[in-house]
Amino acid sequence: MENVTITCSVFKDIVVVRYLDHVSYSRASALVMSPQTRETVGWLVYEGEQYITVSYDRDVEPPTLKGGDPKASGLVLLKSAILEMKKLE
Numbered sequence: 295m296e297n298v299t300i301t302c303s304v305f306k307d308i309v310v311v312r313y314l315d316h317v318s319y320s321r322a323s324a325l326v327m328s329p330q331t332r333e334t335v336g337w338l339v340y341e342g343e344q345y346i347t348v349s350y351d352r353d354v355e356p357p358t359l360k361g362g363d364p365k366a367s368g369l370v371l372l373k374s375a376i377l378e379m380k381k382l383e
Contacts, residue, residue, distance in 0.1 A: 307381050307382075308336070309348060309380065310335050310380045312333040335350065336348040346370070346371050346373065347370050352365075352366040
């Protein structure tokens with residue numbers, strides 16, 4: 295597991311990420327299953343060697359002294375599954 299230090303400058307860049315997602319199936323033919331291409335838009339919270347963290351829903355107020363937004367929602371995506379990532383300006 296990577297050690298992560300996040301400063302108050304997070305949520306700076308807005309990104310569009312296209313990625314391959316896992317697919318769960320039940321009572322279906324395994325031979326026709328494949329990863330699904332999905333995309334998300336949000337704030338890039340963290341970028342490491344193996345993964346990124348994108349928040350697509352967050353508080354308007356700045357993080358508390360305890361750090362982070364306990365009600366934020368987002369995705370942790372493996373870089374090996376990312377097909378494309380663009381920073382919006």
